[in-house]
Every structure is written in C-alpha cells, then in structure tokens.
Amino acid sequence: MQTPDAPFSFRKIAVPAFGPSILYGVSNGAILPVVALSARELDASVAMSGLIVALIGIGSLVSNIPAALMTSRYGERHAMVGAAVLSVLALLLCIVAGHAWLLAIGVFFIGMASSVFMLARQSYMIDAVPAYMRARALSTLAGTMRIGAFVGPFAGAALIHFIGLQGAYWIAIVAMIGAGLIAYHAPDMAPPGRRAGDAPQPKPRILDIARSHSKTFLTLGLGIVLVSAVRSSRQVVIPLWADHLGMNPSTTSLIYGLVAAIDMSVFYPAGTLMDRRGRRWVAVPSALLMGVALIGISLSSNIVFFLLVSMLLGLGNGISSGIVMTLGADSAPNEGRTEFLGIWRLVSDVGTSLGPVVLSAVTAVVSLALAVATMGAFGLGAAAVFWRWLPRSMPSRTKS
DSSP, rough: OOOOTOOOOHHHHHHHHHHHHHHHHHHHHHHHTHHHHHHTTTTTOHHHHHHHHHHHHHHHHHHHHHHHHHHHHHHHEEEEEEHHHHHHHHHHHHOOOOOOOHHHHHHHHHHHHHHHHHHHHHHHHHHSGGGGGGHHHHHHHHHHHHHHHHEHHHEEHHHHHOOHHHHHHHHHHHHHHHHHHHHHOOOOOTTTTTTTTTOOOOOOOOHHHHHHHHHHHHHHHHHHHHHHHHHHHHHHHHHHHHHHTOOOOOHHHHHHHHHHHHHHSSSSHHHHHHHOOTTHHHHHHHHHHHHHHHHHHHHHHHHHHHHHHHHHHHHHHHHHHHHHHHHHHHHHOSEEEEEEHHHHHHHHHHHHHHHHHHHHHHHHTTOOOHHHHHHHHHHHHHHHHHHHOOOSOHHHHHOO
8 A cells, every 4th residue: 555655656556547537438338328329229118218228326225235345255357347347248138139138237237337347447446546646536537438428428439330330339348348357457455454465354244334334324424315316417407497498409519518518627626626625626626516506497598598507517526526436535444445435325226316316306396497496405405414514624634
C-alpha cells in the first residue's frame, strides 16, 4: 500500500485502473440506446420494451449483495474478469435472441455483471490508490465511465450503419473483452492493513456488517438515496421539460449534449477539492446545485432560462462524480470492506430506481412541474443530510 510519504503517480496505474472503466462505459453506452429498439424488433409492446430496458437496473439492484460475496471470496481482479465474461455471454444472447424473453434474460444478466464489475472496480481502486488521493481517483473512475458512455453510442451508431442493431452489441462485446483482458493482466493489490502473503482474515457476515454500521446507513445512506434519486431523474427531466416547452428533438439533443459536456469536464477538479479540503466542500454544493437547478427547471417557461438551469444541473452532477463511491470508501471498515460496499451500492441503487418512479408518480397524480420540483426538494434534502452528518475532518488523512 502507498503512504502519504511515498511517491505516487496516476500515470503508473492509468491503464489497469481506468482502462476497464472507459471500456465498460463504451459497452454500456453502445447498447443502452438500442435495447428498446431490439425489443420492438422482436414484437414486444412499448410497455414491455421499457421493462426490458429497466432490467439492467433491476439486475444490478438484486445482485449487489451476491457481488460483494463473490468479490470478497475471489478478489477484485477475478471478479472483474468473471463479470466481463458474463457480460460477453449475455450480449451474445441478446444478438441471437429470437424472442423478447430471451432478450430480457440477456439484459438482466448484463445488469448482474454490471453490479459485480462496478463493486470490484471500486474495491480495487481503494487498494491501488493512497487514501490521500482517494477522492480524485474515484471521481476520475466515475468520469472515465461517463466519457466511455459518451463515446459508446457514436461507436455503436457507426457499426449499426453497416450491419443493423446488432452492431451496437458487437461494439459492446469488443469493449468488454478489452476490459476483461486489462483486468486479467492488472497487478493484484493487498487489502488495507494486510500485506500480500499474510494469512487471510475470517470474512464477516453481511448481516453483521449491516448491524454494526446501521447508523452510517441510516444517516449518510439517506443522503445517498436522495442524491442518487436526483441524479437518475435528471436524465428524464431534461427531455420531458423540453417537450413541455415545445422544443424540437434536435434542439433537445443539443441541450442534452451541452449538459453532458459540462458534466464530463469537472470531475477531476471536484475530486482534487475533496482530497484537499474535505468531502463536504463538494457533496453539499453539488446536491444544492442540482436541487436548485431542478426547481429552476420547474419554473422555466422559455428556452434561454431552461438552458441555463439545465447547464447548472450538469455542473452539479459533474462535480458529484464519484461522490457515492468516495463516501462509501471512507465509511467502509478494513475488514468486511467488500460486504459494506455491497450494501452501500444496494442503498445507492434503491435511490437510482426510486427517482424515475417518484417523478412518474407525481406527474401522473398532479403535474410534471410539481414532479420536477419534488426532485429538486430531494436535492436540497441530500444537501442537508450531508451538511449534518458528513465529518468535518479529512477521512483520507485520519485513515492514513
């Protein structure tokens, strides 16, 4: 393990640390726009097509605890390689699927593989990077996945032009094979507090970890649920409100692209600020910015104001890149870390699933404006939770 006194450079670990994340992002970004279209080609209804797309998130949600157990037992590298293999097999199933239910199974397994890959990737990074650089490392990890997800649809579109919708899945397969190969050849990292070659310690049970850290899950975990709900709903809010204002699809896409560009440009400065000044300096402002921006969107009635508050939303989401992983890494114990992170990811995924559901429910019962404002209130609530329960000290320094 590195210490604050030992020289460290991201350049030395750039490929094994961030290479799989970029390729994973490319894989996900390539298939997400076409899963619903593939379902429609297999004669699935619009409602069923939407459900099949949602199976990626459902597969991830139900697999967080098994992913923690698998990673804890076999190690981060082997878990990532196994997740890449499962993802490739699932993508092949999607290609050969002759019925919608086969496509649904493939998509569900992609979600399961995603849960294992993401948990193992986070745990690997915690070992690979010294604690005093943890926030910028995890922010960069999240940022590289976003860059990959931005590139993925373009790569998929290029091959779709020649061989149809299956082109997107082949791009995803190539990317996942690359991610698996990099993970396979990456160096092993010794868990914190233990040198390579020491006898392995007994693994704590998931329930024991949940009980012993219940206060963390009920306090900071609430903030994670709220901020995850806000972040997942923002992807739905922008196109829905643009349609509400009567914008054409090309204008909507342009605004969405500008928001994404801001989102991807600020992850490293935000991580650096967290490492140097503390987690609250980013967690609280990012939640506040997203909350205020969503409330602003609910009040906007012209394109200019909508564009401005949407860009503010992108800024808030961009500086929050890696915040969930960073707070989880700070809170996790040395023994039972992967089990803790599995529960932490479960909490985050609950929030991610909750956001669009709340948005849809309030829209159906009252109005879209109140639904968007409600998500803004979630953001303000997350800021309040982080202000109250995030430590004012530097976790990276105290743990070092």
